[in-house]
């Protein structure tokens with residue numbers, strides 16, 4: 385896939401993956417029907433052999449690529465303020481490196497070739513020392529809901545996700561899918577690409593329809609669907 389020219393792209397990822405479940409499977413059905421690669425952000429601490437076998441099955445049975453990434457370690461809150469976070473400068477480099485390495489080893493052992501060493505921080509929170517620990521752990525890149533002024537790193541490409549379509553006030557609900565589409569198209573216009581992070585566990589019947597219609601519209605707008613790994617590799621080489 386040539387990503388050099390100004391072809392608009394969208395990457396879709398599913399968060400908080402522990403194996404396979406009914407709702408996750410339905411999201412994957414919608415993505416597969418549109419030829420969209422499936423990026424699963426797996427929580428290492430929640431993945432056992434059974435869950436790993438389910439993910440291997442998904443990889444084998446889908447007509448689109450199904451690849452797994454590392455979503456935190458145990459998805460535990462270590463925050464010291466009102467917002468939740470698992471990683472951040474307040475935990476220090478060494479402890480974060482320990483968590484990142486343990487998570488990466490676990491996923492490598494259970495998932496083998498369907499694991500790509502890309503990281504996504506739970507609750508989209510991280511610090512400069514997190515990026516240093518990511519490099520030291522041998523992870524190749526990160527995807528995160530991007531905020532202007534957030535830390536970056538010369539050797540760890542960051543795939544900037546542009547939108548969380550969920551309103552997390554309790555109970556969590558999806559924003560309207562037309563708002564999500566508008567936001568994605570705006571991000572594409574501003575920067576050529578956009579990332580959509582999905583939480584299958586908060587999706588209801590109308591959200592599967594909404595996701596399907598959103599992907600239809602993006603298709604009509606000539607969007608292409610690269611794999612995250614290809615974008616990271618391209619940026620590491622440039």
Ligand SMILES: [Zn+2]
Pocket residue numbers: 399400455459506507
């Ligand atoms: Zn999460």
